Amino acid sequence: MPIPEEARHLPASMDDAMQSPEAAKRGTNCFGCGPTNPQGLHLKFVIDAADLTATAPVNLTRLHEGPPGYIHGGIIATLLDEAMSKLNRPLEVLAVTRNMQVDYLRPSPLNQPLTLIGRHLRREGRKLYHQAELTTAEGTILAQATGLFLVVDPAVLKRL
Ligand SMILES: CCCCC/C=C\C/C=C\C/C=C\C/C=C\CCCC(=O)SCCNC(=O)CCNC(=O)[C@H](O)C(C)(C)COP(=O)(O)OP(=O)(O)OC[C@H]1O[C@@H](n2cnc3c(N)ncnc32)[C@H](O)[C@@H]1OP(=O)(O)O
Numbered sequence: 589m590p591i592p593e594e595a596r597h598l599p600a601s602m603d604d605a606m607q608s609p610e611a612a613k614r615g616t617n618c619f620g621c622g623p624t625n626p627q628g629l630h631l632k633f634v635i636d637a638a639d640l641t642a643t644a645p646v647n648l649t650r651l652h653e654g655p656p657g658y659i660h661g662g663i664i665a666t667l668l669d670e671a672m673s674k675l676n677r678p679l680e681v682l683a684v685t686r687n688m689q690v691d692y693l694r695p696s697p698l699n700q701p702l703t704l705i706g707r708h709l710r711r712e713g714r715k716l717y718h719q720a721e722l723t724t725a726e727g728t729i730l731a732q733a734t735g736l737f738l739v740v741d742p743a744v745l746k747r748l
Pocket residue numbers: 597598618620669670673676683684685686687715736738740744745748
């Protein structure tokens with residue numbers, strides 16, 4: 589399966605490196621957004637390259653339950669991390685999470701349409717500062733995170 593646009597973490601300049609069948613197989617297996625990962629969250633992001641945001645609808649079931657009726661906190665952190673990581677492509681960088689801080693403001697319900705959004709705040713050299721939120725359909729913020737992502741040399745891909 590070719591890697592769909594919403595499942596890409598790499599800058600467009602690296603698309604050629606992801607053409608081989610093996611790279612495409614690995615590139616569709618991300619736990620957050622990979623369409624072929626049977627255990628994955630299958631998030632589908634829309635990227636706004638002008639605003640530098642990545643937005644995805646979320647509606648999880650008991651498979652990801654923590655407190656009864658609510659999303660597990662570790663899964664919430666995953667959602668927020670994933671939303672921030674999606675900013676690689678509009679920023680034209682390869683970057684990975686170095687540090688993130690999560691604030692769980694309210695319990696995040698299962699079986700309800702929620703919105704996940706990642707936003708780029710600023711860049712200082714190879715340090716990218718991002719922010720992400722999980723909100724209700726009405727816009728109430730349930731959880732938020734700030735993240736430090738570090739730009740890495742695209743040559744690391746060859747070593748993996
Ligand atoms: C992890 C694999 C790496 C290879 C990636 C290749 C392909 C990846 C493909 C797609 C990539 C994108 C995402 C796909 C997957 C999932 C999506 C979700 C995102 C993730 O799930 S992604 C996985 C989790 N992620 C990691 O697995 C990172 C493990 N990690 C490392 O691989 C190293 O850590 C690295 C290379 C990042 C940096 O290593 P390094 O040696 O180059 O950098 P160093 O340590 O020198 O720090 C540099 C400057 O950051 C400052 N600094 C550090 N910590 C700070 C803090 N807390 N607050 C403020 N500043 C801080 C220092 O103070 C220094 O600052 P200064 O330069 O000013 O002195």
